[in-house]
Amino acid sequence: xxxxxxxxxxxxxxxxxxxxxxxxxxxxxxxxxxxxxxxxxxxxxxxxxxxxxxxxxxxxxxxxxxxxxxxxxxxxxxxxxxxxxxxxxxxxxxxxxxxxxxxxxxxxxxxxxxxxxxxxxxxxxxxxxxxxxxx
Amino acid sequence: xxxxxxxxxxxxxxxxxxxxxxxxxxxxxxxxxxxxxxxxxxxxxxxxxxxxxxxxxxxxxxxxxxxxxxxxxxxxxxxxxxxxxxxxxxxxxxxxxxxxxxxxxxxxxxxxxxxxxxxxxxxxxxxxxxxxxxxxxxxxxxxxxxxxxxxxxxxxxxxxxxxxxxxxxxxxxxxxxxxxxxxxxxxxxxxxxxxxxxxxxxxxxxxxxxxxxxxxxxxxxxxxxxxxxxxxxxxxxxxxxxxxxxxxxxxxxxxxxxxxxxxxxxxxxxxxxxxxxxxxxxxxxxxxxxxxxxxxxxxxxxxxxxxxxxxxxxxxxxxxxxxxxxxxxxxxxxxxxxxxxxxxxxxxxxxxxxxxxxxxxxxxxxxxxxxxxxxxxxxxxxxxxxxxxxxxxxxxxxxxxxxxxxxxxxxxxxxxxxxxxxxxxxxxxxxxxxxxxxxxxxxxxxxxxxxxxxxxxxxxxxxxxxxxxxxxxxxxxxxxxxxxxxxxxxxxxxxxxxxxxxxxxxxxxxxxxxxxxxxxxxxxxxxxxxxxxxxxxxxxxxxxxxxxxxxxxxxxxxxxxxxxxxxxxxxxxxxxxxxxxxxxxxxxxxxxxxxxxxxxxxxxxxxxxxxxxxxxxxxxxxxxxxxxxxxxxxxxxxxxxxxx
Numbered sequence: 078x079x080x081x082x083x084x085x086x087x088x089x090x091x092x093x094x095x096x097x098x099x100x101x102x103x104x105x106x107x108x109x110x111x112x113x114x115x116x117x118x119x120x121x122x123x124x125x126x127x128x129x130x131x132x133x134x135x136x137x138x139x140x141x142x143x144x145x146x147x148x149x150x151x152x153x154x155x156x157x158x159x160x161x162x163x164x165x166x167x168x169x170x171x172x173x174x175x176x177x178x179x180x181x182x183x184x185x186x187x188x189x190x191x192x193x194x195x196x197x198x199x200x201x202x203x204x205x206x207x208x209x210x211x212x
Numbered sequence: 213x214x215x216x217x218x219x220x221x222x223x224x225x226x227x228x229x230x231x232x233x234x235x236x237x238x239x240x241x242x243x244x245x246x247x248x249x250x251x252x253x254x255x256x257x258x259x260x261x262x263x264x265x266x267x268x269x270x271x272x273x274x275x276x277x278x279x280x281x282x283x284x285x286x287x288x289x290x291x292x293x294x295x296x297x298x299x300x301x302x303x304x305x306x307x308x309x310x311x312x313x314x315x316x317x318x319x320x321x322x323x324x325x326x327x328x329x330x331x332x333x334x335x336x337x338x339x340x341x342x343x344x345x346x347x348x349x350x351x352x353x354x355x356x357x358x359x360x361x362x363x364x365x366x367x368x369x370x371x372x373x374x375x376x377x378x379x380x381x382x383x384x385x386x387x388x389x390x391x392x393x394x395x396x397x398x399x400x401x402x403x404x405x406x407x408x409x410x411x412x413x414x415x416x417x418x419x420x421x422x423x424x425x426x427x428x429x430x431x432x433x434x435x436x437x438x439x440x441x442x443x444x445x446x447x448x449x450x451x452x453x454x455x456x457x458x459x460x461x462x463x464x465x466x467x468x469x470x471x472x473x474x475x476x477x478x479x480x481x482x483x484x485x486x487x488x489x490x491x492x493x494x495x496x497x498x499x500x501x502x503x504x505x506x507x508x509x510x511x512x513x514x515x516x517x518x519x520x521x522x523x524x525x526x527x528x529x530x531x532x533x534x535x536x537x538x539x540x541x542x543x544x545x546x547x548x549x550x551x552x553x554x555x556x557x558x559x560x561x562x563x564x565x566x567x568x569x570x571x572x573x574x575x576x577x578x579x580x581x582x583x584x585x586x587x588x589x590x591x592x593x594x595x596x597x598x599x600x601x602x603x604x605x606x607x608x609x610x611x612x613x614x615x616x617x618x619x620x621x622x623x624x625x626x627x628x629x630x631x632x633x634x635x636x637x638x639x640x641x642x643x644x645x646x647x648x649x650x651x652x653x654x655x656x657x658x659x660x661x662x663x664x665x666x667x668x669x670x671x672x673x674x675x676x677x678x679x680x681x682x683x684x685x686x687x688x689x690x691x692x693x694x695x696x697x698x699x700x701x702x703x704x705x706x707x708x709x710x711x712x713x714x715x716x717x718x719x720x721x722x723x724x725x726x727x728x729x730x731x732x733x734x735x736x737x738x739x740x741x742x743x744x745x746x747x748x749x750x751x752x753x754x755x756x757x758x759x760x761x762x763x764x765x766x767x768x769x770x771x772x773x774x775x776x777x778x779x780x781x782x783x784x785x786x787x788x789x790x791x792x793x794x795x796x797x798x799x800x801x802x803x804x805x806x807x808x809x810x811x812x813x814x815x816x817x818x819x820x821x822x823x824x825x826x827x828x829x830x831x832x833x834x835x836x837x838x839x840x841x842x843x844x845x846x847x848x849x850x851x852x853x854x855x856x
Contacts, residue, residue: 083855098282101310109320112327112854113311115283116842117784121826129848134855150825151740151803160830192315 082136082202084111086195087126089119091149092184093141099188107192108199111139119143119180120153124164127178131168137177137202139195144182154182174205214245214337217273218329219264221255221280223309228253230313232322236279239326243333247271256286261293268297275336279306279329299341301783301841306332331850338846342783347820349435350534351774354379356427356713359387360406360756361748361763362539363413368767369537370418374774377531378413379441380423381709384488385410387541388749391471393571393579395756396620397651403487403574410489422529423490426709430716433820434743435534435779445524447495447503448481452519455483455491459511459520467499469576472569475584476576481511481520486574495520535743535770536717538727539763540710542749545600545607545703553599553700554671559584560678561671561698564617571624581628583696586676590632590696593625594680596668597638600703607703607724612753614701615642619655621699626659635662635693637682645755664691671698704753718805719744727751737766741805742821745769784841785822786829788815791836798828798837 088094094115100107116122119142127138140161142154158180165175181194218240222228233251241249248271252260255278264276276298278290283305291300308325316324351374355366358380366376378385389395390410392402414421422441429440463481468474471484480500483493501508503522512520544563554561560583562570569575570582581590595618600606615638622634641663643652655661668682677694684691706725714721719739720728727746730738737745745766748759773779786806794813806821807828815836826839838844 085851085854095284098284098307098310101282101312101314104314106317107315109312109316109324112324112331113307114331114847114850114854116826116847117839118825118827121830121839121842123830123844125844126847126851130851130855133852135851150823150827153803153825153827156801156827156831 080203080207082110082199082207083134084137084139084199084202085130085135086111086113086139086141087116087119087122088113088141089143089149089154090115090117092143092147093119093181093191095185096141096183096187096191099185100192101188103188105188105192107195110199110202111195118148118150118153119157120148120150122157122160124160124167127164128167131173131177131208136205136208137179137198139198140178140180141183141191142180144184147184173208176201177205177208214275215247215271215273216245216275216277216333216336217264217267217271218246218249218333219255219267219276219278220249220251220308220329221260221278222251222253223281224253227280227309227313230316230318230321231308231325232318235322236308236325236329240329240333243330245275245337246333248273255280256289261290264290265294265297268294273298274302275333275339276303277306277329277332277336278303279308279325279332281305281309282307282311301339301342302336304332304336304339327854330853334849334853335841335846338841338843338849340840342840344780345783345785345819347435347779347781349773349776349779350437350532351375352377352531352533353535353537353770353774354427354437354439354531354533355537355539357387357539357541357748357750358382358385358413358421358423359539359541359748360389360409361541361759362387362537363409364760364763365537365539365747365767365770366413366419367409367416368764369770370416372767372771372774374418374771376419377441377533378419378421379425379427380421381426382484383424383446383494384484384490385413385421385423386485386487386489388565389756390485390487391565391572392568393573393575394620394624396616397645397647399620407487407489410487414489421490424494425529427713427716428528430536433818434741435773435820437533437536437743439531439533439536441529441531443527443529445497445526446492447497447500447520447522447524448493449519449521450490450492452517453492454517454519455493456516457483458514458516459493462510462514464508464510465499465501467496472576473563473566475566475569493519535745535773537745537747537766537770538713538717538750539746539748540707540713540750542704542753543707545705547700547702549606550600550700550702552671553596553668553698554673558673558678560673560696561700564614564621564699564701567621567699571621571628579628581625581632581697589629591629592633592693592695593622593635593697593699594668594678594693594695595622595634595636595699595701596680597636597701598667599700601701602639607705609724609753610642611701611704612642613704613755616645616648616651616755618699618701619652619661622661623655623659626661633662635664635680635695637664637666637668637680639665639667645757704749706750710750717741717744737762737769740803743773779820781820782824784824784839785819786817786824786826786837786839788817789836789838791834793834795833797831797833801831802828
């Protein structure tokens, strides 16, 4: 049986989640490997959530926020960017390929971008294979 | 033990055509705490909503998950439909249409729909029952700045029946507009259209006018601001002063007049301009001898109204207001920065506002256009647009009003000096307002003003003349003009005091010092901080019609706020525990200045200001902050069920 990656997506309410909705309204197909969790702001995402996802069987984690300058909460996405960068370093230390964590800016008008990002990310994780380094 | 009901919508075939909705319901009923699960063709229809209501009652549900379209479609619908039976925050939507059935194939979609719905069951289980936060609102507004924008905002709010405190730092309201001669594109006299409004504002029973005053302290939050206003000593009792002018004649100290940029003298006791409101004199304590230890007292001797009081002290007034409108206006870019145009060194190179005063019948020259160096009539004028604007060495932005007022200047000059010649150096002509383009065309064609596309390269004095050298980039030829007078259309910059005020208000400014609106398109008059509004040039350079429109917009926002006895806000706000170590991480990163420190240095949250982004929650190193309904444990549980 071929490997089907499990991916958790944390999407901010105002941009990325709305972008994902637009992908739906536009009927853009993308793989179902990704399950979304809505948060109000990408700045709400605690690195702990990401680690928790990897610990519980995720092969990849996608974080979607507003483009720089567009954050509904002014600068939550900038905090998200820093935290994701640090979390990537942490993952590397832990022996987890940092490519398994991805931060993307998706606006409410970028349905196509959302579908493309998800398709590419699922493919990338498929290439990386299942995350084995789990305790 | 929670009792959760799951309602899976077919949405016709939109969901049911792809997702096996029956299977979703069958899987969900197996979940812990799910006591009821069903499907229905259209949950959002009346029968669908009734079905949910009936089942809430029948099964005593305390949580509901509706697996249907995006929450942006019908979350509100379902929460409203069940509001009397169940707390709205216990009703959640699992998005299995936009983010599932519409984007995936059948088998995958069913699996994913089950996971999404299970995750939302976890969310509902962890959700708190929340009630909207109610905030008291003091129905009184503070307007800072008494130019046309501040006056308009004050009048609108006062006309709606609410009290307004209008604070102006100068001895009279009127602002920049009071200094203008005529206004484009209609050429109405600025004073004629402004002064009636000034008088209206001063006489309005709902407006408390505080001139010669400054805001020195601002505390609190939306609906509940505490402001301190310093009333500088005017040394004149405004109520007694009849503005007869006897004191002015008696005063022996002569200094340059600020209103005319020093081009006219005034006394130490003066009225800024004849139509000043309030129509009362003021003593400039810097130059007056009377308030200094050595008393002159000449003015008090002649004042029949007994209005002069040398012992007046600064007065500090405390007020509680619900909303603040900022209308601090603009200054011109500092002349000294433009050494390439020789300002400050040559008296015949003047600023656009100085030229306005020169054009004004009440100005220092009574409307005569002269060379300040020798007082003779100026026959040839060069106007330079974008002096400091659209220039990366100075201000990169467009000052927005200069094209229009320069055209007006050139036209008025031709009307004053019939055999005069006017040249305008410009980069582009921006005339986007109503009837603006027509005005420019009229100036160019009918008034025969010479428009030269290009920026002057060199300006210098040669004998009696100012030589302006540049290139006409349309003809590709160099030009050299021997001018009598050069007028610089200097960049519009925020008023000097804006920075200080921004700090007091704890609101952001952009890189040029203009106040930053909450959203450049959709919330152009609101600050990010609730209850604070911007209008006029303090937000960006703009003309009078836009300033007035923005003032009315800000006023309508204030009036809308005041039309409620209590303000309601979304109750999803950060909640602080008692484990704070006082590290201040949250305090510094909160985008809304909602986090304050108590006397022990421990952080707490002002609910009225918190927007619920959760940035602080993720940052707190000791986990002392939680965001209800987006709690750490809740989100982790959602992650777990998704990955099962």
